[in-house]
């Protein structure tokens with residue numbers, strides 16, 4: 545069923561959005577956060593040119609189902625025609641398309657994708673116009689997700705040009721392309737909000753429902769978007785301070801249903817949530833993890849460890865969490881060593 549995202553932006557209501565996250569904001573994770581008051585979800589960034597080039601890429605990069613709405617598909621693109629073709633391919637299965645103008649990674653900017661587009665307002669305008677003219681449904685939203693310039697006037701100019709070209713709404717990650725963990729510039733988001741009449745979404749460091757409220761009070765935006773906050777606590781938008789156990793079990797069910805092959809990663813990640821792990825998580829080497837965790841069936845075994853491999857794996861998981869939880873017992877060093885031995889053993893059995 546089609547949803548009109550624009551109808552969700554009512555005065556005084558803050559729309560809660562799950563950010564695009566490469567590797568993470570896939571169908572299974574979206575199904576989880578939707579159970580916990582997330583209003584709109586984004587797919588991970590998909591490279592429009594690859595998507596159009598290969599049907600294999602289309603099958604692997606974009607999976608959805610009937611319940612997965614409202615859904616915004618995010619593309620990386622540097623050319624109006626390719627973006628328009630990709631948008632028209634996904635339009636029947638989604639409610640909006642978003643252009644990534646915020647990814648600061650070097651490979652992306654070298655290809656003309658992501659954050660470098662904030663310096664190309666005319667190209668962004670042309671991409672928006674082309675999508676608008678290609679997708680017939682007038683309710684289908686066309687949005688951009690940007691980072692800010694050091695000179696904020698350039699960001700205001702970009703957003704105003706995008707608005708004139710027909711963009712439906714803008715998400716502002718309140719950092720420059722060079723900034724990583726610096727504080728979010730909420731004042732800049734407020735200035736942008738005051739300079740356009742389309743809805744503006746604030747993004748950056750929203751980690752709880754209290755942060756949602758304080759971001760709204762500071763900026764008066766129409767919605768907030770969270771990435772790492774939701775990875776750490778997928779139930780955050782429903783007001784939970786920590787991930788409830790119920791949410792962990794929901795994840796196990798969803799992951800088994802969707803045949804996600806790294807269930808434990810989320811189980812561990814969601815579990816109670818020791819801070820250092822939550823900070824580390826997005827940066828953990830994905831391949832190391834998938835090498836350790838290559839089947840959903842291990843989840844069931846992890847919960848009832850009987851065999852050698854799952855046994856080793858549970859030790860590994862336990863040891864990973866333990867140093868953070870049993871600090872007071874001074875066991876953490878041997879446990880860390882144990883964790884890596886257990887991993888080695890798990891990999892070789």
Ligand SMILES: Cc1cc2nc3c(=O)[nH]c(=O)nc-3n(C[C@H](O)[C@H](O)[C@H](O)COP(=O)(O)O)c2cc1C
Nearest residue numbers: 563564565566588589717748749750770771772826
């Ligand atoms: C694991 C991970 C993957 C991300 N992938 C994308 C992406 O595909 N597209 C995008 O625009 N931003 C991506 N981002 C950036 C987030 O959407 C968001 O802008 C940023 O993390 C700041 O929000 P936060 O403080 O709530 O994490 C990613 C961030 C993380 C942590």
